[in-house]
Amino acid sequence: MKKDTICRLCSSCCPIEAEIENGRLISAKRKSIVPDNKQLICPKLQAAADIVYSSQRLKRPLVKNSAGTFQEVSWNEALDTVARRFLQVKRVSGPQSVCWLRGMAADWGAPWDYVNRLMNAFGSPNTIGNGSVCHVGRECAHTITYGAMTVPLPQDARCILVWGKNDRDTNPAAAESILQARQRGATLIVVDPIKTSLAAHADIWLQIKPAHDGLLAMAMIHEIISQKRYDADFVSEWTIGFEELRRSAAQFPAERIAGDIWLDPAAVKDAARIYATTRPACIIDGNGLDMQLDAFDATRAVGMLRALTGNLDVTGGDFIPQPVPARNIQLKGRLPAGLKPVTGDYPLFNEFHPTWGNHVQSCVVDAILDHRPYQITMLVCQSGNPVTSMMDAGRVERALKKLDFLVVIDMFMTQTARMADVILPTAGCFEKTQLNRAFLRNGLIRIQDQVIEPLGESWPDWKIVFELGRRIGLEKEFPWRTVEDAIDHQLEPAGITVKMLRENTAGVRGVEMAFEKHKQEGFNTPSGKVEFYSEALAAHGYPPVPYADGFLAEPISFLDQQDQYPILGISGARDNRFTHSQFHQIPPLLLGRKGCAIDVHPVDAKTYEVADGDRIRVETPRGWIVMPVTISEVVHPGSIRIPWGWGEVDPDYNLNRLTDDDRRNPVIGEPSGRSFMCRISKM
Numbered sequence: 001m002k003k004d005t006i007c008r009l010c011s012s013c014c015p016i017e018a019e020i021e022n023g024r025l026i027s028a029k030r031k032s033i034v035p036d037n038k039q040l041i042c043p044k045l046q047a048a049a050d051i052v053y054s055s056q057r058l059k060r061p062l063v064k065n066s067a068g069t070f071q072e073v074s075w076n077e078a079l080d081t082v083a084r085r086f087l088q089v090k091r092v093s094g095p096q097s098v099c100w101l102r103g104m105a106a107d108w109g110a111p112w113d114y115v116n117r118l119m120n121a122f123g124s125p126n127t128i129g130n131g132s133v134c135h136v137g138r139e140c141a142h143t144i145t146y147g148a149m150t151v152p153l154p155q156d157a158r159c160i161l162v163w164g165k166n167d168r169d170t171n172p173a174a175a176e177s178i179l180q181a182r183q184r185g186a187t188l189i190v191v192d193p194i195k196t197s198l199a200a201h202a203d204i205w206l207q208i209k210p211a212h213d214g215l216l217a218m219a220m221i222h223e224i225i226s227q228k229r230y231d232a233d234f235v236s237e238w239t240i241g242f243e244e245l246r247r248s249a250a251q252f253p254a255e256r257i258a259g260d261i262w263l264d265p266a267a268v269k270d271a272a273r274i275y276a277t278t279r280p281a282c283i284i285d286g287n288g289l290d291m292q293l294d295a296f297d298a299t300r301a302v303g304m305l306r307a308l309t310g311n312l313d314v315t316g317g318d319f320i321p322q323p324v325p326a327r328n329i330q331l332k333g334r335l336p337a338g339l340k341p342v343t344g345d346y347p348l349f350n351e352f353h354p355t356w357g358n359h360v361q362s363c364v365v366d367a368i369l370d371h372r373p374y375q376i377t378m379l380v381c382q383s384g385n386p387v388t389s390m391m392d393a394g395r396v397e398r399a400l401k402k403l404d405f406l407v408v409i410d411m412f413m414t415q416t417a418r419m420a421d422v423i424l425p426t427a428g429c430f431e432k433t434q435l436n437r438a439f440l441r442n443g444l445i446r447i448q449d450q451v452i453e454p455l456g457e458s459w460p461d462w463k464i465v466f467e468l469g470r471r472i473g474l475e476k477e478f479p480w481r482t483v484e485d486a487i488d489h490q491l492e493p494a495g496i497t498v499k500m501l502r503e504n505t506a507g508v509r510g511v512e513m514a515f516e517k518h519k520q521e522g523f524n525t526p527s528g529k530v531e532f533y534s535e536a537l538a539a540h541g542y543p544p545v546p547y548a549d550g551f552l553a554e555p556i557s558f559l560d561q562q563d564q565y566p567i568l569g570i571s572g573a574r575d576n577r578f579t580h581s582q583f584h585q586i587p588p589l590l591l592g593r594k595g596c597a598i599d600v601h602p603v604d605a606k607t608y609e610v611a612d613g614d615r616i617r618v619e620t621p622r623g624w625i626v627m628p629v630t631i632s633e634v635v636h637p638g639s640i641r642i643p644w645g646w647g648e649v650d651p652d653y654n655l656n657r658l659t660d661d662d663r664r665n666p667v668i669g670e671p672s673g674r675s676f677m678c679r680i681s682k683m
Contacts (some may be wrong), residue, residue, distance in 0.1 A: 001021070002017050002018065002019055002020070003017070003018045003449070004017055005018055005430065005450075005451050006436060006439075006446055006448035006449075007030070007045055007048075007429060009048070009429060009582075009583075010171075011135075012174070012438075013436045013438040013439070014030045014045075014172070014173055016029060017029045017031060018452075020451055020452060023452060023453060024049075024452065025052050025452050026049060027049060028045050030045055032173065033173075033177070034180065038176075042172050042576065044577065044589070046588075047583075047586055047588045047589050048430070050587070050588050051428065051583060052430060053455070054412075054585060056412055056413065057425070057458070058411060058412060058417075058423060058425035059425055059457055060072040060073070060456060060457045061074070061079075061422070061423065062420075063077070063078060063081060063422050063423075064420065064422070075467075078424060079467055079468055079471055082380075082422055082424075083471035085378055085405045086472045087472060087473075089377055089378045090122070090123065095122050096123070096339060096341075097374070098119075098126065098378045098379075098380070099124070099126040099127075099342070099364055099378070099380070100118075100124075100379075101361065101364055101379055101380065101386065102127065102128065102383065103383040104130060104580070105383035105410075105579070106382060106409075106461045109436040109438070109439070109440050110434055110436075110486070110487060111461045111465075112355075112357075113328075113329050113330055113355065114329075114462055114465045114466070116330040116357055117469075117477060117478075118465055118468065118469045118477075120332050120333075120334050122472060123336060125335050126342055126358070126364075127358065128358050128360070128364050129358070129359040130384065130389070131356065131359030132349070132668050132669045132670050133290055133670055133673060134290055135287070135290070136356055136668075137290060137295055137296060137299070137359070137669075137670050138285065138299045139353070140296070140349055140667070141299035141300045141303060142299065143352050143353065143524075144300065144348075144352065144525075144534055145300050145304065145534070146303065146320070146530045146531070147524025148321055148524060150303075150306065150312070150313075150318035150319060150321075151318065151320075151321050151442070152283060152318050152319075153280075153319055154177045154282055154284065155180060156181075156315050156316035157186055157282045157317070158186050158187065158279060158280060158281065158316065159188075159274060159278035159280075159281035160178055160181060160188050160189070161191070161271075161275050161282070161284070161305075162178070162188070162189070162190045162192070162202075162283075162284045163284065163286065163302055164191060164192060164285060164286045164287065165192075165286025166192070166196040166198060167198070168196065168198060169573070169574055169575065170286075170287075170574055178284070182201070187203050188201065188203050189204045189205075189206070189271050190206070191213065191288075192205070192288060193208055193209065193210050193262075193570060193635070194207075194572060194634050194635065194641060195634040196634075203274075204267060206263055206267060206271060207263070208262060209260070209262040209263075209636070210292075210556065210568065210570055210675035211292045211555040211674065211675045212260075213292070213298040213302070214298035214301050214546065214551065215257045215260075216268065217298060217302045217304075217546075218248065218249045218257075218301055218546065218547055219252045219253060219257055219258065219268050219272075220268065220271065220305060221245065221249040221301065221304060221305060221308065222252055222254075223254060223268070223269050223272035224276045224305070225246050225308070227273070229273065229276040229277060231309055233310075234307070234310040235307070238530055239529055239530040239531075239532055241531060241532035241533020242532055244533045244544070244545045245533070245545055247548075248545045248546060248547050248548045251547070252547070254269050275305065275309065276309045279309070279310070279317075280311055280314055280315060280316030280317045281309065281316070281317065282317050283311075283318060285299065285302055285303075288674070289302070291391075291571065291670060291671070291672065291674035292672060293552060293554075293555050293663060293664070293665055293671070293672045294665065295670045296665050296668050296670070297543070298546075301546040301547070304530075304532055313515055313516050314515055314516060321442045321443075322443045322511040323440065323443075324439075324443055324445055324510035325493040325511075326440060326490050326491055326493060326494060327489065327490050327491075328354060328355055329486075331477065341358045341363075342363040342366065342372075342374070343358040343359070343360040343363045344373060345360075346360050348537070348540050348542075349667060360668070361386070361390060362661050362671055363669065364399075365390070365396055365399045368402055368403060369395070369398060376403075377403060377404040378406075379400070379407070380407040380409070381409070382408075382461070383426070385414045385648065387414070387416045387419070387647070388414075388415055388416075388581045388645065388648050388654055389580055389581055389656070391659040391661040391671045391673040392659055392660060392661040392671075393623070393657050394622065394657060396656075400419050401419065406420045406421050406422075407423075408424070409423075409461065411425065411426055411427075412582075412585055415581075415647065415648055424464055425457065425458040425459070426458055426459065426464065427454035427460040427461075428454075428455070429448065430450070430452055431450060431452055431453065431455065431458070431460065432448075432450050432460030432461065432462070433447065433449050433450045433460075433487075434461070434462065434483065434487075435491075443510050443511030443512065443513055444507045444508070444509050444510075444513075445494075445496060445501060445508050445510055460483070462486065463483075465478075466480065491510075532545060533545050537667075555675075556568065556672065556675045556676060556677060557677065558620055558621055558660065558676055558678075559677055561677065565677035565678050565679045567639065567677065567679060567680055568638055568640075569618065569640055569676050569678040570635070570639055570640065570641045570674065570675055571659070571673055571674050571675070572641045573643055573644065575643065575644075577590075577591070578645055580645050581645040581646075584646070584648045584649050590649075593649065596627065596628065596643055596646050596649070597629060597630040597643065598616060598618065598627045598630065598642050599630055599634055599640060599641040600616075600629050600631055600632070600635070600680075601631075601633060601635050601636065601637045601638075601639070601640075602633065603637040605631045608680060608682060610682050611631065612629065612630060613628055615628050616628075616629055616680050616681060617681050617682075618640070618678050618680050619679050620659075620660075620676055620677070620678045620679075622659065623657035625652055625654060625655065625658060626652050626653075626683060627652075642655050656673070658678060659671070659676060660672055661673075
């Protein structure tokens with residue numbers, strides 16, 4: 001039997017067809033716009049049955065006993081234990097001392113809304129996501145500039161600018177769209193310090209020095225303005241602050257900055273010219289811009305290229321999404337007046353969107369260890385693994401050990417779960433029905449529909465949250481007995497039901513797709529225009545124009561100590577077999593730890609006398625790791641690339657032992673985890 005659903009093994013939310021026999025998942029196949037023999041393979045989806053039926057799955061709730069070992073208990077006992085702790089902390093030190101830390105694995109749609117609803121009704125503002133280091137910080141920059149995060153439309157573009165993203169390993173459907181556009185003659189420009197598969201096939205590859213994307217964007221802006229290649233009509237009618245942007249960009253001509261960021265001035269100018277004059281053009285920006293100290297201004301500058309060239313909200317350009325009318329169910333108005341979250345130092349980031357909420361996860365560690373702005377004593381960690389995924393892992397471990405009580409909700413026993421007092425086993429993506437953010441943020445809605453029963457006694461996230469909410473006195477707030485009831489309630493303003501979505505697996509459109517919407521309704525900014533100059537940023541004490549005061553002096557961690565740490569370390573790569581630290585327990589994906597190796601350029605290999613397979617020690621002021629080496633020209637001389645997520649396999653492979661969390665972006669709280677100075681030595 002074949003069933004349609006959405007795969008949630010990563011954040012791409014690909015529509016898939018699941019093969020089910022006798023209630024078991026046999027296989028899963030992605031629906032694609034290209035023929036079967038030309039589809040890009042997703043190893044995770046190929047191993048879907050191995051993931052679902054892994055012997056490592058958590059199948060019953062676990063509670064740590066007085067001897068420090070876990071024992072299986074019933075759901076009633078586990079949830080009663082957690083609920084008692086919620087209420088005890090509330091009585092002793094106030095509800096704000098409970099924090100719910102969210103990872104990406106449970107999706108950011110309705111499951112994020114349910115948790116916010118529970119915590120807000122409970123009285124704690126501390127529902128914290130990881131968006132400061134992944135996506136949400138960039139979305140904030142897009143929103144401040146033109147009111148929403150754009151959606152690139154490469155399938156109809158004549159020029160595609162890929163900036164800090166490698167969809168071949170992260171989103172095969174998007175990569176297929178790029179490749180199809182290339183076959184139709186679209187020009188491809190790639191900005192990436194690594195020679196990715198896309199970079200290798202690009203018309204122009206700009207192998208930029210990590211953490212210097214903002215400089216490149218401003219140089220391109222200067223080139224486009226100075227050569228009068230911008231869309232003068234759009235800029236005149238639909239933007240504010242053009243003169244201020246022109247003056248700021250004039251500080252960064254290609255001839256001045258290119259050499260310092262590993263680029264040829266002529267290549268920078270060519271990229272700017274081709275992008276500005278080949279329309280329509282889209283920009284696919286990605287996580288490569290994240291985890292940088294100047295990620296906010298860099299993303300704003302990249303976004304301004306879209307507006308300067310008239311590529312906003314046009315076919316083949318960058319679409320302004322149309323969110324489906326949905327009920328905001330988060331109950332933020334129930335929070336005590338004046339009670340700030342631990343992320344209170346980032347008010348603009350906290351409030352830029354009605355439902356995104358709070359995302360500076362580093363503040364959770366501050367609150368636990370340093371009681372800033374107050375102490376967190378109890379933490380619920382859902383679908384995340386902060387011991388391996390958060391910057392400065394040593395500090396994160398110290399924080400988790402200091403907690404009075406830690407609850408982990410996950411499918412597997414992770415490095416973080418081992419430190420928990422209670423572990424609640426969650427169901428996988430094929431074992432639950434939910435509404436994904438990918439389909440809430442735009443007019444076309446598809447349902448992630450349950451196709452098999454949860455494994456063992458695992459529960460879907462929605463059921464865990466609903467049941468826990470009722471046990472802490474929130475029966476009225478969680479009246480729904482099924483997830484279908486909850487989704488129908490949330491989608492009622494759109495007139496869409498779960499029944500309709502199940503009957504129309506290709507999706508139900510809540511809003512008809514329209515381009516150039518600004519001509520009727522303006523942009524969703526205070527001025528109604530694209531804001532090169534932002535009064536909102538100025539009012540909060542931030543530079544209203546990117547880099548008006550110059551570029552960040554030390555954009556890379558430990559740059560002030562480069563005499564002792566002379567090599568530039570790059571956080572990467574995202575192997576398409578895994579999603580961050582997930583699925584390293586699955587033998588068909590682990591492949592004998594294939595890919596667990598540091599890329600070293602041949603020039604540096606000769607200097608440090610290392611060869612393929614040698615083990616090297618990498619060290620920063622925060623800590624050290626040891627890994628094998630691969631000699632490769634995918635990296636620039638003077639830099640190394642360290643694979644990501646392998647700290648789940650072995651703590652000595654934990655990249656975040658090296659990263660820093662002391663310095664953070666002032667707007668979005670983003671630390672520098674992407675690039676850092678380090679030193680290497682052969683073992």
